[in-house]
Amino acid sequence: MDLNTRGLVNYLLLPISGIFYVLSKIRRTLYRTGFFRINQFEVPVVVVGNITVGGSGKTPVVIKLVEYLQQQDMKVGVVSRGYGGSHDSGSLLVEVNTKASLSGDEPLLIAAQTDAIVMINKNRSQAVQDLISQHQVDVVISDDGLQHYAMDRTVEIAVIDGNRRFGNGFFLPAGPLRESQSRLKQVDFIINNGYMSPGEISAQLMPTTFTHLLSGDEFPLNHFSAQYCHGVAGIGHPDRFFNTLTEFGLQVEKHAFTDHYQYRSDDLEFNDNHPIIMTAKDWVKCRDFANDQMYYLKVDLDISKDFLNELYTKL
Incomplete structure (x- = not known):
């Protein structure tokens, strides 16, 4: 679909977007006025979410927060809906050997990289309660869930993709917005993933190895500098990953898959011996059939220590 056609379709969808906007406002009002119950918890809950659909970089933020709070000797739990996984009933404890097809890729990546106690449940409030009662955690971080108003929260963090920001500014389905941009005035922190903007906390994904x-x-x-490789990315915006590989001097043949794609071994059979380089989110889905050609790009999130310290004081 070309840009002109997509733009026309978006405008045709605006009446539905208007309905979505009204319903979302009514829903939030019903929670704020006490008509719908908000579940309270014995430990602080930190929500890391966004007001748009699509990848904005929430999971690297969650991983950074987990690592920081663990360094403060806190027992950290993480809850997620488990998007992309087949688990659909009750709470599931996600461990390093859990199948990504069951849990979804992002909860498994968090568990694998942080050793945090990760619980998935379509009912996030129940997942939080299960973490508290079964694992006696000191703090819970919710990967996404800004709009899950049944779950009380101590701190709200909204993550923005610094490049795309709010797209065309329309609500679903004509645009990417889940909530109005005015919602950002109510959160505790706004993290801008990729850029610096006044009033927002800058965060940069920094490749390490x-x-x-x-x-x-x-x-x-620089290990693969000037080498030909296969770049593999099943994420929301794969070009960002491919561009990063190119910046390190690699000659990249791009293989873009849909976000949360569940790989099969034959997806990555290229009949040559060139390196196959993927994202960390792809890594957890390819472990079972990994071969000697496969690598993933490990990254760290560069973010202000002052922000981390301020977050800690709010808990």
Whole structure:
């Protein structure tokens, strides 16, 4: 679909977007006035979400927060809806050996990289309660869930993609907005993933190493310089990943898959010996059939220590 056609379709969808906007406002009002019950908890809950659909970089923020709070000797739990996974009843504890097809890729990635106690449940409030009662956590971080108003929260963090921001500014389905931009005035922190903007906290994903899927060995960022490789990305905006590889001097053949794609081994059979380099989110879905050609790009989130300290004081 070309840009002109997409723009026309978006305008035709505006009446539905208007209905979505009205219903979302009514729903939030019913929670704020006490008509709908809000579940309270014994420990602080930090929500990391956004007001748009699509990837904005929430999961790297969650991982950074988990690591920081663990350094403060806090026992951290994480809740997620488990989008993309097949689990659909009750709470599921996500462990390092859990199948991504069951849990979804993002909860598994968080569990694998942080050793946090990760629980998925379509009912986030129940997942929080189960973490508290079964694992005695000190704090819970919700990966997404800004609009899950049945779940009380101590701190709200909205993450914005600094490049795309709010797209065309329309509500679903004509645009990417779940809530009005005025909602950002009510959150505790706004994190801008990729850019610096007044009143927002800048965060940058910083590549650190290439990690071999089979051995876990790590290699410097210039290791594949000038080499031909297969770039694999099943994320919301794969071009960002491909551009990063190109910046490190790689000659990239791009293989873009849909976000949360569940890989099969034959998806990555390219009949040559060139390196296959993927994102960390892809790594957790390809572990079971990894071969010697496969690597993933390990990243760290560069974010203000002052923000982390201020967050801690709110808990």
